[in-house]
Amino acid sequence: MTARVYIPADMLSLALGADEVAKVIAETAKDTDIEIIRTGSRGICWAEPLIEVETGAGRVAYGKVSADDVPSLFAADFLGGGAHKKCLGPVNEIAFLKEQQRHIFKSCGLYAPCDLTSYAANGGFAGLRAALAMNAGSIIDEVEASGLRGRGGAAFPAFIKWRTVMGANKTQKYIVCNADEGDSGTFADRLIMEGDPFLLIEGMVIAGLATGADKGVIYLRSEYPVARKVLEQAITTAREQNWLGPDIQGSGKAFDLSVFVGGGSYVCGEETALLESLEGKAGIVRAKPPLPALEGLYGLPTLIHNVITLCAVPEIIAQGGEAHAKLGVGRSAGTMCFQLAGDIKHGGLVEVPFGISLRTLLDDFGGGTRSGLPIKAVQIGGPLGAYLPPHLFDTPLTYEAFADLGAGLGHGGIVVFNERADMRAQARYAFEFCTHESCGKCTPCRIGSVRGAELLTSSTPDLGLVDDLCDVMVAGSACAMGSMTPIPVQSAMTHFPDEFGVRATQAAE
Amino acid sequence: MTRWNEKTSRALIEETHKRGETLTMALRALVDAFGYVDEAAIAPLMQTFARSRAEVLGVIAYYDDFRTTPPGNHVVRLCQAEACQAVGARELTAHVCKKTGLELGQTSNDGALTLEGVYCLGLCANGPAALIDDAPVAELDTDRLDAKLAALTS
Numbered sequence: 001m002t003a004r005v006y007i008p009a010d011m012l013s014l015a016l017g018a019d020e021v022a023k024v025i026a027e028t029a030k031d032t033d034i035e036i037i038r039t040g041s042r043g044i045c046w047a048e049p050l051i052e053v054e055t056g057a058g059r060v061a062y063g064k065v066s067a068d069d070v071p072s073l074f075a076a077d078f079l080g081g082g083a084h085k086k087c088l089g090p091v092n093e094i095a096f097l098k099e100q101q102r103h104i105f106k107s108c109g110l111y112a113p114c115d116l117t118s119y120a121a122n123g124g125f126a127g128l129r130a131a132l133a134m135n136a137g138s139i140i141d142e143v144e145a146s147g148l149r150g151r152g153g154a155a156f157p158a159f160i161k162w163r164t165v166m167g168a169n170k171t172q173k174y175i176v177c178n179a180d181e182g183d184s185g186t187f188a189d190r191l192i193m194e195g196d197p198f199l200l201i202e203g204m205v206i207a208g209l210a211t212g213a214d215k216g217v218i219y220l221r222s223e224y225p226v227a228r229k230v231l232e233q234a235i236t237t238a239r240e241q242n243w244l245g246p247d248i249q250g251s252g253k254a255f256d257l258s259v260f261v262g263g264g265s266y267v268c269g270e271e272t273a274l275l276e277s278l279e280g281k282a283g284i285v286r287a288k289p290p291l292p293a294l295e296g297l298y299g300l301p302t303l304i305h306n307v308i309t310l311c312a313v314p315e316i317i318a319q320g321g322e323a324h325a326k327l328g329v330g331r332s333a334g335t336m337c338f339q340l341a342g343d344i345k346h347g348g349l350v351e352v353p354f355g356i357s358l359r360t361l362l363d364d365f366g367g368g369t370r371s372g373l374p375i376k377a378v379q380i381g382g383p384l385g386a387y388l389p390p391h392l393f394d395t396p397l398t399y400e401a402f403a404d405l406g407a408g409l410g411h412g413g414i415v416v417f418n419e420r421a422d423m424r425a426q427a428r429y430a431f432e433f434c435t436h437e438s439c440g441k442c443t444p445c446r447i448g449s450v451r452g453a454e455l456l457t458s459s460t461p462d463l464g465l466v467d468d469l470c471d472v473m474v475a476g477s478a479c480a481m482g483s484m485t486p487i488p489v490q491s492a493m494t495h496f497p498d499e500f501g502v503r504a505t506q507a508a509e
Numbered sequence: 510m511t512r513w514n515e516k517t518s519r520a521l522i523e524e525t526h527k528r529g530e531t532l533t534m535a536l537r538a539l540v541d542a543f544g545y546v547d548e549a550a551i552a553p554l555m556q557t558f559a560r561s562r563a564e565v566l567g568v569i570a571y572y573d574d575f576r577t578t579p580p581g582n583h584v585v586r587l588c589q590a591e592a593c594q595a596v597g598a599r600e601l602t603a604h605v606c607k608k609t610g611l612e613l614g615q616t617s618n619d620g621a622l623t624l625e626g627v628y629c630l631g632l633c634a635n636g637p638a639a640l641i642d643d644a645p646v647a648e649l650d651t652d653r654l655d656a657k658l659a660a661l662t663s
């Protein structure tokens with residue numbers, strides 16, 4: 001019988017030597033009947049490169065495997081699931097994975113990313129098949145019933161944009177996938193694009209059928225070269241198998257797709273800057289209105305969604321919106337793909353329904369810090385997200401609970417900082433990053449961020465002035481880059497006041 | 510990566526335009542081929558894409574990826590973003606800067622090495638992370654990175 005070994009080839013595994021491991025295994029096994037399958041990642045980042053072997057009792061995992069481990073793995077009969085110090089047991093029994101409720105990531109890491117047959121065999125295209133038999137209005141009804149909200153950061157109800165684009169009276173419309181994933185601490189988009197690209201393609205085709213768009217573009221950040229290769233190959237394969245093209249599965253309906261690579265700009269993740277960038281221009285944020293749904297790419301109706309939002313669509317259509325709405329809490333419906341990053345022992349992707357507490361995520365899934373030092377703060381939702389101290393960790397992870405804290409979930413990135421973190425340095429960095437990335441349109445963002453960083457260089461900054469500056473940035477910025485930079489700054493000031501010296505205004509009193 | 514070449518540059522610009530792609534795609538092609546956009550490419554870009562000099566320069570200046578000077582033989586891009594900061598990216602960057610005598614954004618006088626910052630590589634659970642000549646590396650510390658740098662020059 002052929003022994004099957006699954007070795008991830010996502011960007012992280014490659015960074016940690018997975019190619020070398022694959023090469024040495026292939027060399028060592030050259031006289032053995034063995035098949036090496038390069039897959040996406042399971043998102044168990046702390047154990048990468050995590051390789052799996054197929055046994056009679058399911059797949060067995062070996063974690064943090066290096067090329068040096070290969071001789072001893074063979075000696076321990078790992079092809080038969082043998083015991084070894086790197087063995088993690090059956091992959092589905094690993095608590096980090098077992099305790100999740102994976103919907104979007106259910107197949108990620110199971111098979112080679114561009115293996116269309118395996119994708120279809122694991123439930124792939126069920127949503128698109130169903131959508132091909134539905135009219136546009138009923139597809140959107142399901143999206144409405146699902147309660148799906150955008151996962152790119154703003155959490156806007158998806159169906160409203162779909163209905164707007166559908167209703168726009170133009171022959172050419174576009175579906176744009178926002179794969180700019182610029183937030184530090186996030187990698188869900190990367191993992192799914194590198195591991196299960198047909199899911200994104202399927203979601204985009206369904207969105208096209210529902211809104212009347214026959215062209216799609218994936219705006220991919222340049223920092224993700226592996227995703228680019230996988231997506232381009234998957235698009236070619238989907239075309240060959242007639243899941244993209246002029247006559248999808250003989251339905252007479254058309255949709256085609258291309259990948260556009262960005263230029264290393266954070267603001268290009270903002271949807272209107274992204275459209276400018278797609279048109280070959282600098283990514284300067286556009287005034288809204290007009291809404292992109294009415295006047296988007298080249299002035300035509302455009303549905304823009306984050307990768308994960310689009311990847312949620314196939315299951316919603318296959319199983320009905322109700323099933324999705326039942327997951328999660330209230331208006332935070334479905335699952336959220338959280339990403340544990342920074343100083344965390346078990347970093348990686350955690351897909352769970354909304355509503356579990358931050359503490360559960362950090363302790364039960366994350367296992368505390370990697371350094372062993374106590375946690376001082378977490379930043380949630382990327383560079384524009386709040387810094388929160390441990391006494392707020394019992395907050396349930398819902399959009400509503402976080403809004404009440406003056407924070408947000410953003411794209412689900414959670415960056416853990418240990419007690420050595422310098423919160424004033426973190427606050428200053430938020431301003432510096434804003435300076436670096438500002439598109440320059442609004443003075444409070446362009447200049448205010450420079451002044452803010454200057455103010456926070458002092459160990460006893462004039463915090464009243466910082467607050468005033470933040471007020472101006474909130475009020476006078478055209479997009480969240482300028483208007484939300486105050487969130488990390490002021491949350492750090494609020495929760496860690498002793499790191500900012502005495503308030504100048506208080507001292508004067 | 511090859512040295513700047515007028516003919517290849519013109520061909521890349523032409524091909525991009527013929528495929529119906531944009532100015533940014535042409536810049537991407539130039540950077541992929543030569544590591545930067547040479548001043549001599551500006552005029553052909555203006556002509557081909559019917560843009561003013563100011564527009565072309567504005568687009569080049571906007572995007573971090575579009576260098577205007579040739580990079581060193583090796584390019585090391587260290588992640589500077591929060592998740593890597595949380596596990597020592599600042600200290601690691603200071604160490605590399607001191608060791609190489611370069612600041613982020615600089616190229617050594619002998620043209621051997623360019624050091625740059627980058628804002629998140631999506632390897633945030635396993636930082637600090639970097640790209641070394643486009644190959645991702647993660648779980649760096651000073652020893653691991655020193656060894657990788659030494660391997661470049663040996």
Ligand SMILES: Cc1cc2nc3c(=O)[nH]c(=O)nc-3n(C[C@H](O)[C@H](O)[C@H](O)COP(=O)(O)O)c2cc1C
Binds near residue numbers: 180
């Ligand atoms: C500065 C800035 C950066 C952003 N970056 C991203 C990004 O990298 N990915 C993303 O999906 N949305 C990003 N957004 C949000 C988008 O503007 C937009 O809301 C989103 O793509 C809509 O998709 P959704 O409805 O699926 O969330 C960013 C917004 C701002 C203001």
Ligand code: SF4
Binds near residue numbers: 439440442446480483
């Ligand atoms: S807030 Fe900043 S990034 Fe956003 S539009 Fe204004 S200047 Fe540009």
Ligand code: FES
Binds near residue numbers: 184594629636
């Ligand atoms: S913050 Fe460094 S890789 Fe994401």
